[in-house]
Amino acid sequence: MKISWIIIFLISVEVGWLYNRMIGLKKRAEGAWSDVDVQLKRRHDLIPSLVTCVQGYMQHERGTLTEVTLARQSAQGVHRVEEKGVSEQNLTQNLKSLILLSERYPELKANTTFLSLQEKLTDTENLIQNARRYYNAVVRDYNTLMGQFPHLIIAKIFHFQPLEFFELEEASEANAQKVNLL
Structure with missing residues (x-):
């Protein structure tokens, strides 16, 4: 009888440890997503100033300015990780177009406000x-832990779901590194 209580106790401790480990990783992921979201909001907040700054110089580029503004609004309205990746990719491409167009306007490239905004961006x-x-x-x-024994049992019992990666196209990563926004 005493041994069965010890076994039950040890199993309970193990289940509790496994559960807490999974909860801990899930909370870390939530915190990490919050960090991503803060940086995305920071970028969103820079865009109106950037658009305002370039409007006076790029009067013939209204379409590009409108696309940047609409892409920003679209990105702000999305909450799911996968959808956010798509909308942020669209915003990145529109910002890239805006920065490339600014190359045509030497007065704009010399504007200290524009240069400061580019650096912040x-x-x-x-x-x-x-x-x-x-x-x-x-x-x-x-996600790896959820697929490993004995965590996969705990994941099924407590209905843990896999989390989505925040993916951007490889091209945008290359552009973020290659295109010097300064």
């Missing part, structure tokens, strides 16, 4: 990439 893009990499690493660890 470049810094923010780097912070987004770092936060995204950390988030995806934590998600990978969590």
